[in-house]
Amino acid sequence: MSKVTDESSYENEFSPIQELTFIQEQKEFVIRGVSLGEDHFKLLRMVNEEEQYTNLALLLSDQCPHKISMTILGGEIENEVIEKKRNYRLTF
Numbered sequence: 762m763s764k765v766t767d768e769s770s771y772e773n774e775f776s777p778i779q780e781l782t783f784i785q786e787q788k789e790f791v792i793r794g795v796s797l798g799e800d801h802f803k804l805l806r807m808v809n810e811e812e813q814y815t816n817l818a819l820l821l822s823d824q825c826p827h828k829i830s831m832t833i834l835g836g837e838i839e840n841e842v843i844e845k846k847r848n849y850r851l852t853f
Contacts, residue, residue, distance in 0.1 A: 778822075
């Protein structure tokens with residue numbers, strides 16, 4: 762089933778916190794050999810047309826106020842097996 766979305770999703774909205782840093786994110790990207798710089802922020806919609814951070818940037822920032830839970834599933838769809846379940850305070 763596909764879901765039609767518009768540009769007004771939570772991730773694309775203006776972040777109430779604009780003083781964001783990405784130190785932990787940068788460390789994780791370096792470990793994985795992935796480049797992520799300021800030029801990628803617009804492409805990934807971490808900043809809007811007015812160069813303001815979006816909620817997506819807030820979720821990935823060191824200032825993220827939300828608790829992020831993640832479950833990694835493995836196995837077949839009929840018989841899902843939980844491989845890892847951890848709670849993260851934005852430490853990727």
